Amino acid sequence: MRTITYAKALSEAMAEEMSRDETVFLMGEDVANGTFMNSPELKKYVPDRVIDSPLAENMIATFGIGAAMAGQRPILDFMFADLITLAYEPIVNVAAKQRYMSGGKEKIPVVFKAGQGIGLQIGSVHSQSVESWFMNVPGLKIVVPSTPYDVKGLMKTAVRDDDPVLFLEARLAYYQVKGEVPEEEYTIPFGQARVAREGTDVTIVAWQKPYHDSMAVAEELMEEEGISVEIIDPRTLVPLDKETILNSVKKTGRVIVAHEAPKRGGAGGEISAIIAEEAMDYLKAPIKRVAGANVPIPFGITEFEMVPDKDEIKKAVLEIINQNIEARITNQT
Amino acid sequence: MVVSKNGGLNLKYSNQEIVEMYEVMLKARLYDNTIIRESNKGKTAGMFHLGNGQEATGAAIVTAMGPNDMMMPGHRMHTANLYLMDLQKFTSELVGTIEGYSKGVGAEFHCYSLEEGLFPIYSMLGGGFSHTAGYAFGMKKKNSGGVMISVVGDGGFTPGYNYEALNIAALMKLPIVFVVENNGWAVSTPVTKQAAVKDLSVRGPAFGIPGKTIEDGCDVLKVREAMDEAIEKARHFEPSLIEVKTRRIQGHYFGDQMKYRDGKVVEEEEKRHGDPIDRFEKVLLENNILNQTQIKATRERLQEEIDEAFNTAYKERKITREEARDLNMVYANVEGDLA
Numbered sequence: 001m002r003t004i005t006y007a008k009a010l011s012e013a014m015a016e017e018m019s020r021d022e023t024v025f026l027m028g029e030d031v032a033n034g035t036f037m038n039s040p041e042l043k044k045y046v047p048d049r050v051i052d053s054p055l056a057e058n059m060i061a062t063f064g065i066g067a068a069m070a071g072q073r074p075i076l077d078f079m080f081a082d083l084i085t086l087a088y089e090p091i092v093n094v095a096a097k098q099r100y101m102s103g104g105k106e107k108i109p110v111v112f113k114a115g116q117g118i119g120l121q122i123g124s125v126h127s128q129s130v131e132s133w134f135m136n137v138p139g140l141k142i143v144v145p146s147t148p149y150d151v152k153g154l155m156k157t158a159v160r161d162d163d164p165v166l167f168l169e170a171r172l173a174y175y176q177v178k179g180e181v182p183e184e185e186y187t188i189p190f191g192q193a194r195v196a197r198e199g200t201d202v203t204i205v206a207w208q209k210p211y212h213d214s215m216a217v218a219e220e221l222m223e224e225e226g227i228s229v230e231i232i233d234p235r236t237l238v239p240l241d242k243e244t245i246l247n248s249v250k251k252t253g254r255v256i257v258a259h260e261a262p263k264r265g266g267a268g269g270e271i272s273a274i275i276a277e278e279a280m281d282y283l284k285a286p287i288k289r290v291a292g293a294n295v296p297i298p299f300g301i302t303e304f305e306m307v308p309d310k311d312e313i314k315k316a317v318l319e320i321i322n323q324n325i326e327a328r329i330t331n332q333t
Numbered sequence: 334m335v336v337s338k339n340g341g342l343n344l345k346y347s348n349q350e351i352v353e354m355y356e357v358m359l360k361a362r363l364y365d366n367t368i369i370r371e372s373n374k375g376k377t378a379g380m381f382h383l384g385n386g387q388e389a390t391g392a393a394i395v396t397a398m399g400p401n402d403m404m405m406p407g408h409r410m411h412t413a414n415l416y417l418m419d420l421q422k423f424t425s426e427l428v429g430t431i432e433g434y435s436k437g438v439g440a441e442f443h444c445y446s447l448e449e450g451l452f453p454i455y456s457m458l459g460g461g462f463s464h465t466a467g468y469a470f471g472m473k474k475k476n477s478g479g480v481m482i483s484v485v486g487d488g489g490f491t492p493g494y495n496y497e498a499l500n501i502a503a504l505m506k507l508p509i510v511f512v513v514e515n516n517g518w519a520v521s522t523p524v525t526k527q528a529a530v531k532d533l534s535v536r537g538p539a540f541g542i543p544g545k546t547i548e549d550g551c552d553v554l555k556v557r558e559a560m561d562e563a564i565e566k567a568r569h570f571e572p573s574l575i576e577v578k579t580r581r582i583q584g585h586y587f588g589d590q591m592k593y594r595d596g597k598v599v600e601e602e603e604k605r606h607g608d609p610i611d612r613f614e615k616v617l618l619e620n621n622i623l624n625q626t627q628i629k630a631t632r633e634r635l636q637e638e639i640d641e642a643f644n645t646a647y648k649e650r651k652i653t654r655e656e657a658r659d660l661n662m663v664y665a666n667v668e669g670d671l672a
Contacts, residue, residue: 054501059466067466089460101435239669
């Protein structure tokens with residue numbers, strides 16, 4: 001099978017959807033010229049369906065929701081997830097609620113896409129991971145693809161879905177992550193996690209940069225320590241495939257949730273709570289979260305100091321593997 | 334043939350069209366007064382923004398609309414809801430029953446009906462210009478021939494995102510009419526504290542959109558003429574901005590004591606604008622379009638329809654806890670674990 005970059009897979013997905021359905025269009029700042037993500041596949045749709053917008057994020061989002069209500073299927077590009085703050089209002093107040101306000105009658109098929117996370121070393125407001133800012137809002141779907149295969153299949157599903165979708169791409173993966181992507185058409189349903197690696201000793205639930213770090217760490221731990229790590233990439237946080245996560249936790253009894261966004265209020269807290277509510281009896285060790293520091297991300301290479309890396313994940317696995325709830329309870333009594 | 338208040342002849346509209354404009358205004362006034370009556374009896378929930386004094390704007394717009402046109406009303410513009418939507422389903426929504434447009438979860442403020450030409454009001458006032466510009470873009474792409482008429486108040490016209498919308502509408506040559514209904518008050522803040530310019534319509538030309546101010550926005554025929562002209566231009570992809578200066582007789586919401594507005598200010602407003610319905614009735618009588626008996630009969634008929642709608646709604650049930658929590662209300666596609 002051919003191997004392509006995350007950016008190319010994403011670009012192919014959008015081009016294929018545009019060719020399949022003439023109501024699909026892409027609008028955003030600098031999308032036609034591809035300043036931050038080069039998309040040669042999209043060139044033929046410039047300017048009518050790949051639309052360079054004036055600098056106005058709030059308008060892009062609100063305008064796109066209006067266009068979706070008129071029967072279009074907009075993909076709205078925000079370049080940096082941090083810029084979505086300017087469009088937060090229409091996404092959470094309008095896109096997420098317009099169907100409910102119509103008594104469940106209207107549909108709002110719109111995709112809000114942006115690259116998130118570190119990677120360009122450009123400081124605190126161009127490097128954030130924002131999924132948890134939106135997880136508390138009913139009415140949205142949230143996609144966090146980690147691999148080229150997933151980003152393509154999930155984007156195609158996002159465009160075809162009749163609900164508003166927040167599509168958060170892994171910025172660091174655009175050109176650094178390559179993977180196998182078939183030439184043939186495929187889509188990936190929302191709400192189905194991927195068991196990226198099977199294991200028996202500890203489960204890691206991770207997406208985007210920490211997912212790739214975990215995959216590398218798992219390999220090393222097997223070779224060096226004989227520890228068998230299972231890795232689950234949820235792929236979509238809303239809907240969330242609780243079943244796959246819980247089944248894995250029930251099997252291994254030890255779980256780490258790893259993400260790039262700050263730990264406090266992060267999606268890892270939600271996933272940990274679900275595990276605690278539904279699989280407490282299976283846990284052999286306390287749940288661990290490995291996440292971003294509760295600190296802004298600095299400019300330059302220091303950005304790597306603020307988010308989980310291989311060492312941190314490895315350390316967490318070695319710690320959790322030696323923890324034992326039963327032993328601790330026995331010691332206390 | 335009609336003589337408008339300022340004595341000018343107006344040959345544009347048939348008697349039937351004129352009576353229609355009158356009825357739209359009157360029905361909204363009677364409806365808003367009924368909301369007050371029913372709220373005083375404790376039979377309604379939520380907050381109401383009443384349009385007493387501003388009926389001419391909405392009546393002019395809805396009667397100027399063509400069959401494929403769409404309108405986002407101002408947030409105190411029941412003229413639009415009552416003209417475009419079904420009286421019973423709208424009233425059921427206001428009362429909050431399952432038979433309402435949004436099964437009673439949206440209220441009269443948030444419910445909408447795209448198939449009947451009524452676009453949802455934008456809750457964060459001012460954001461609606463971009464929302465409707467996007468819809469107008471969809472209309473243009475589909476070659477629907479339709480025009481979007483988008484309304485906001487003077488307060489709602491203050492936030493910056495309005496101007497992102499004017500800019501994109503001009504750049505994309507969208508079929509849209511932006512209407513600013515300036516009643517002089519943003520809740521309790523007078524427009525003079527919101528804007529340093531005398532006419533808000535001057536903001537249109539800054540973006541390449543012609544602007545026009547109608548000083549006497551309580552003259553329904555004057556507003557209607559401006560709307561006809563702007564809608565025609567929009568049909569040829571020339572957006573415009575119309576400011577309608579009008580008056581808000583009530584407070585911001587029903588129950589607002591209006592301590593910020595003293596008698597002198599109210600007197601000035603009364604002198605400047607009068608009451609749009611009283612004024613139009615005078616025109617109808619003077620020109621023998623309707624007589625006193627007919628006016629009385631019209632009032633009684635409309636009030637009866639309204640009372641019946643409320644009484645029917647009171648007998649309907651509310652949405653249940655389970656129905657209101659149904660994820661199908663939230664998502665069109667409920668695949669996956671969305672709970």
